[in-house]
Amino acid sequence: MSEQHIDGEILTARQVALLAAIQNRLIPAQDEMPGAGDAGCAQTVDGFLKERTALRRPILAALNEIEATAGAYAQASADDEASTHVAFLALSDAERDAALRAVEAAHPDLFNTLLRQTYTAYYTNPAVLRILGWRPPQPEGYPTPPPFDEKLLDNVKRRGKLWRDA
Amino acid sequence: MAPERDVADVLIIGAGASGAAAAWSLASGGLDVVCLEQGDWVDPTDYPHHSPDWELHRQTDFAKDPNVRQRPEDYPLNNDDTPIVPLMFNAVGGSTVHWSGHFPRFRPSDFRVKTLDDVADDWPLTYWDLEPYYEENDANIGVSGLEGDPSGPPRLPRQTPPLGLDAAARAYIRGLKKLGWHWWPTENALITAPFGEGRQACNYCGPCDMGCPRGAMSSAHVTYWPAALAKGARLITRARVREITVDRRGRASGAVYYTPDGGIAQQRARVVIVACNGVGTPRLLLNSVSSLFPHGLANSNGLVGANLMFHPIAFVSGVFSDRVDGHAGPVGLLLHCHEFYETDLSRGFVRGIKIQLCRESGPVSTAIGNFPGEAVPWGAAHHRVQRERSAHSLAIAIMVEDLPEAHNRVELDPTLTDSNGIPAPRVSYTVSENSRRALDFGIARARELLEAAGATEIMHQALARNSGWHLMGTARMGDNPGKSVIDRYGRAHDVPNLFIIDGSIFVTSAAVNPTSTIQALALYVSDWLKHNFREVA
Numbered sequence: 001m002s003e004q005h006i007d008g009e010i011l012t013a014r015q016v017a018l019l020a021a022i023q024n025r026l027i028p029a030q031d032e033m034p035g036a037g038d039a040g041c042a043q044t045v046d047g048f049l050k051e052r053t054a055l056r057r058p059i060l061a062a063l064n065e066i067e068a069t070a071g072a073y074a075q076a077s078a079d080d081e082a083s084t085h086v087a088f089l090a091l092s093d094a095e096r097d098a099a100l101r102a103v104e105a106a107h108p109d110l111f112n113t114l115l116r117q118t119y120t121a122y123y124t125n126p127a128v129l130r131i132l133g134w135r136p137p138q139p140e141g142y143p144t145p146p147p148f149d150e151k152l153l154d155n156v157k158r159r160g161k162l163w164r165d166a
Numbered sequence: 167m168a169p170e171r172d173v174a175d176v177l178i179i180g181a182g183a184s185g186a187a188a189a190w191s192l193a194s195g196g197l198d199v200v201c202l203e204q205g206d207w208v209d210p211t212d213y214p215h216h217s218p219d220w221e222l223h224r225q226t227d228f229a230k231d232p233n234v235r236q237r238p239e240d241y242p243l244n245n246d247d248t249p250i251v252p253l254m255f256n257a258v259g260g261s262t263v264h265w266s267g268h269f270p271r272f273r274p275s276d277f278r279v280k281t282l283d284d285v286a287d288d289w290p291l292t293y294w295d296l297e298p299y300y301e302e303n304d305a306n307i308g309v310s311g312l313e314g315d316p317s318g319p320p321r322l323p324r325q326t327p328p329l330g331l332d333a334a335a336r337a338y339i340r341g342l343k344k345l346g347w348h349w350w351p352t353e354n355a356l357i358t359a360p361f362g363e364g365r366q367a368c369n370y371c372g373p374c375d376m377g378c379p380r381g382a383m384s385s386a387h388v389t390y391w392p393a394a395l396a397k398g399a400r401l402i403t404r405a406r407v408r409e410i411t412v413d414r415r416g417r418a419s420g421a422v423y424y425t426p427d428g429g430i431a432q433q434r435a436r437v438v439i440v441a442c443n444g445v446g447t448p449r450l451l452l453n454s455v456s457s458l459f460p461h462g463l464a465n466s467n468g469l470v471g472a473n474l475m476f477h478p479i480a481f482v483s484g485v486f487s488d489r490v491d492g493h494a495g496p497v498g499l500l501l502h503c504h505e506f507y508e509t510d511l512s513r514g515f516v517r518g519i520k521i522q523l524c525r526e527s528g529p530v531s532t533a534i535g536n537f538p539g540e541a542v543p544w545g546a547a548h549h550r551v552q553r554e555r556s557a558h559s560l561a562i563a564i565m566v567e568d569l570p571e572a573h574n575r576v577e578l579d580p581t582l583t584d585s586n587g588i589p590a591p592r593v594s595y596t597v598s599e600n601s602r603r604a605l606d607f608g609i610a611r612a613r614e615l616l617e618a619a620g621a622t623e624i625m626h627q628a629l630a631r632n633s634g635w636h637l638m639g640t641a642r643m644g645d646n647p648g649k650s651v652i653d654r655y656g657r658a659h660d661v662p663n664l665f666i667i668d669g670s671i672f673v674t675s676a677a678v679n680p681t682s683t684i685q686a687l688a689l690y691v692s693d694w695l696k697h698n699f700r701e702v703a
Binding site for chain 1: 213215216217218219220221222225226234273274275277278281282292293312314316317318319327328329330331332335339343346348349350351368369370371372373379380491493494495504505507508528529530533534541542544545546548549556
């Protein structure tokens with residue numbers, strides 16, 4: 001593991017590490033943008049799982065499928081499995097992406113749940129939103145645009161009545 | 167004579183769009199009104215609009231699907247057998263607490279589909295019967311927009327001006343002008359200038375679908391309820407009705423409900439009005455079983471729960487190279503196009519469609535593909551595509567008229583219950599061939615429009631699952647007691663002092679949002695009841 005992970009509310013430290021590594025492939029670091037795992041989205045998703053029990057089964061199943069697929073890749077490339085507790089972490093970036101694509105194809109519903117929750121965690125992360133320039137909708141709202149110009153409707157008005165008498 | 171406090175003149179069940187309007191109207195007429203509502207007032211500080219994680223709340227406590235939201239006041243639904251999920255909010259104000267607030271009226275032809283197009287049934291009343299109540303309702307709650315739309319009958323000046331001319335509007339207008347199609351600024355249950363007490367005009371913050379912390383949306387809890395309470399109506403919240411009770415003559419006598427601590431209470435009344443929406447109303451009637459009504463109240467012909475109509479909706483999303491700031495402004499409100507509203511059989515379907523030109527929302531909505539139904543790709547391309555779509559996308563909703571079919575229905579689930587043990591609804595629904603053809607036609611038109619407007623990428627979602635906002639038809643109105651549940655005045659054919667006023671009484675659905683018509687009907691029924699109360703009670 002590249003860094004120490006601790007147990008979450010629902011996920012074990014091993015699952016947090018696996019999820020963070022997956023998330024760094026789903027939304028990788030690029031320019032000023034952090035990778036989703038590095039931004040703390042695994043811990044955020046762990047929080048979602050605590051609050052929303054219905055998410056636990058698909059997210060845990062997705063993690064299991066990805067890890068199982070990664071295990072097969074690791075074996076195929078004759079890696080030493082004992083060197084890590086998380087097979088996915090033993091893979092190269094290209095192998096990680098291949099494992100993710102395999103699970104996405106085989107279990108689209110599970111994968112999409114994991115993807116959706118990762119996206120939700122990332123784009124509600126205050127640090128990410130700050131970099132992107134997003135702020136909450138209130139209290140400022142957005143600037144009031146110029147008043148509507150009724151002249152724009154002249155052509156529509158010229159066509160006359162469009163409804164049926166009844 | 168002062169009313170007996172334990173026997174109300176009128177008991178209304180449900181404090182949403184229709185129940186609120188009726189409570190105001192009846193209390194204004196001097197009747198003693200009690201309303202039972204399973205939800206509570208929404209605390210204005212609960213709205214998520216001030217929080218960085220505001221978009222998360224679309225998936226949690228402000229989700230439109232009660233099965234996802236799972237607040238204590240929500241009841242579960244079995245949606246295994248429907249491609250469209252019923253959406254609602256259980257609170258004072260009902261589903262008007264979190265809605266888009268698009269507020270069109272039905273057209274005259276919408277009440278006459280049998281006569282004009284030989285499908286379904288005519289309504290027992292006309293547009294012109296309802297017109298004064300549409301006007302009264304608009305004046306009561308405050309509607310923004312612009313009179314003079316040639317796609318419908320004339321109306322009085324709107325209470326506040328239409329939404330302003332922003333980048334999103336200009337993009338759409340560019341395409342509409344090229345195509346020469348009808349368009350007009352939407353009519354909105356939203357104020358763009360001061361109107362009413364304690365309400366602030368819209369400040370274009372965007373996510374109306376999670377409620378409005380400013381009171382700009384003309385929702386029932388900020389319009390009718392304060393006025394109804396001032397007129398003496400009594401509103402009992404966190405009161406979940408188990409059943410409507412009947413006396414030995416088969417007349418409604420009140421309702422039994424659960425209190426927040428799980429206790430049971432009863433409210434007696436001379437007249438009972440059901441206003442629980444197109445799913446909740448049939449559920450309550452079917453749960454109100456007695457020796458006189460063994461198949462549920464007002465259900466001697468088996469039509470309670472039948473003929474469920476949604477508005478099947480497709481979304482078509484366009485990405486623009488210039489910013490269109492789809493997040494800035496009411497998400498569902500901007501312009502509408504009724505070019506294809508009236509029947510033209512050469513299109514391959516009967517009745518029509520509405521093209522509703524909407525906006526987008528924040529970065530989560532963009533990333534998960536809320537409108538296009540297609541998430542931003544993961545991996546190396548993610549940041550580039552997210553940047554291209556974010557603040558550069560607009561979404562069009564295609565809404566089609568859904569015709570009534572008896573097999574589309576709300577029943578009681580044999581095992582599923584709410585937290586009080588009351589049987590929950592089970593929804594069975596299929597999208598008809600006519601609706602599917604109308605959706606496909608609309609998708610093709612929306613693609614044309616987005617292309618004409620200059621979109622560089624166009625995606626669509628052929629049928630949005632989370633789109634069952636409009637719940638209609640499950641206790642339909644009609645003159646023939648064998649073919650309908652209530653008469654032309656909202657009174658149950660089987661129970662002379664029982665009225666129904668929500669979307670379940672719709673005979674047909676039109677292709678426009680229903681709440682304006684729901685509230686006009688509630689005022690119309692209430693007016694009749696006020697003038698005939700002695701006879702009815």
